Structure formats: structure tokens, C-alpha cells
Amino acid sequence: GAVVSQHPSRVICKSGTSVKIECRSLDFQATTMFWYRQFPKQSLMLMATSNEGSKATYEQGVEKDKFLINHASLTLSTLTVTSAHPEDSSFYICSAFQGAGGYTFGSGTRLTVV
Amino acid sequence: GEDVEQSLFLSVREGDSSVINCTYTDSSSTYLYWYKQEPGAGLQLLTYIFSNMDMKQDQRLTVLLNKKDKHLSLRIADTQTGDSAIYFCAERKGNKFYFGSGTKLNVKP
Numbered sequence: 001g002a003v004v005s006q007h008p009s010r011v012i013c014k015s016g017t018s019v020k021i022e023c024r025s026l027d028f029q030a031t032t033m034f035w036y037r038q039f040p041k042q043s044l045m046l047m048a049t050s051n052e053g054s055k056a057t058y059e060q061g062v063e064k065d066k067f068l069i070n071h072a073s074l075t076l077s078t079l080t081v082t083s084a085h086p087e088d089s090s091f092y093i094c095s096a097f098q099g100a101g102g103y104t105f106g107s108g109t110r111l112t113v114v
Numbered sequence: 115g116e117d118v119e120q121s122l123f124l125s126v127r128e129g130d131s132s133v134i135n136c137t138y139t140d141s142s143s144t145y146l147y148w149y150k151q152e153p154g155a156g157l158q159l160l161t162y163i164f165s166n167m168d169m170k171q172d173q174r175l176t177v178l179l180n181k182k183d184k185h186l187s188l189r190i191a192d193t194q195t196g197d198s199a200i201y202f203c204a205e206r207k208g209n210k211f212y213f214g215s216g217t218k219l220n221v222k223p
Binding site: 043045102 | 118139147154155156157159202206209210212213214215216
């Protein structure tokens, strides 16, 4: 079946630094990937839609300059949290669209900003 | 708009059936999904149902959809301790998923 890999699975960073999270589709090409954020004991909220070769589309209220998304190839999208602060601590999950194969979610990245 | 609601907790005994309920507001959703999330892990797709279906069964899982009431349920037969997790229902419109808050299922031995 389709597999989406996220890396790293856990990361702890200092306040003010930037963190990059990778989302890879391992055995299929994904023209569209999605980034979600999950606060503790809450649901997942869509942050942005990432399209290969073009700019990401951000949901209302999501700062595009803070959450930089790059979808440079059909198998890789990256989310960079810039100048991270403790309130950015969260669980970030990506999803990749496989066409008729549907949507596959990654295993998630737990970000802790200290 | 999109508003998906679930009860937060459910506790059952091992061997009993579990029923997790979900309501949604947008009748134009094309597919409705159930995902399972274990602690610290990502989302595992359990099953989904197309919006023009009433029921779908897959081994121990039964999904019921009442379009009139915009109500979706997931029944897990013969619940096991390994079923303990958070279950999310979600509706999909186009490429976007809208998730409920998740129901934490606790299975007691």
C-alpha cells in the first residue's frame, strides 16, 4: 500500500530557531500534499495545501511567512517552522494525494520548542 | 461551513461492542472517514463511506450513515484492548479533510 514517511518523528528545538519537517511519498507521486497541525487533545486542523512546482495555499489564520512550505518534487514536501516559539509546539501531520488511490497520512512529527 | 462533532470519551469492556458517533453539518461532503490514532502515532485509515451509501461493513467494523440527520457512526464488534485509541471521523470536501475532535476509546480487560 501507499506509504508516506515523515521525518523527523520527534524534534526539540530552542526558541528562535527554525525547524524543517519532511514529508515523502515512498512509492507513488503526489502532486498535492497537505499539512495539518494537531494541538494536544484537539483535532487536526488543515494548515495548507502544497502543490508541486507552485506556491502553497494557506488556510485562513495560518502565517505563510512563519510556516514555509516547499514542494519541489513529486515525492517531497517540506514544512519549515521559522523562528519557532513554544506556542508552535504541536504535532504536525502531512497527507499526500495519490489520485485514485486516495489520501495517505504520514506518521507525524512532534515538535517541542523550549 | 464544516463542523464535525464527536463525543470525547467512550469506555467499554473487552468483548463488548463499541459505538462511536459523529455528526457533521455539511451535506455536500463526498466521503466520510474514520481514522484511528494511537499515542504518538499518525493516522491510520480504518474505513470510509461514500455519501450515497447507508452502511458499510468491513470485518469487525460497521459504518452507518444517516444523511438526513447528518449522523455517522462506527461500530466495533468484539472490542479488544488493542482497539484502545483515539478515533476521528472526518468529512472530505474536494481535497480537504475536516476532522472531529476525536473520541478516546478505552477498553477495559
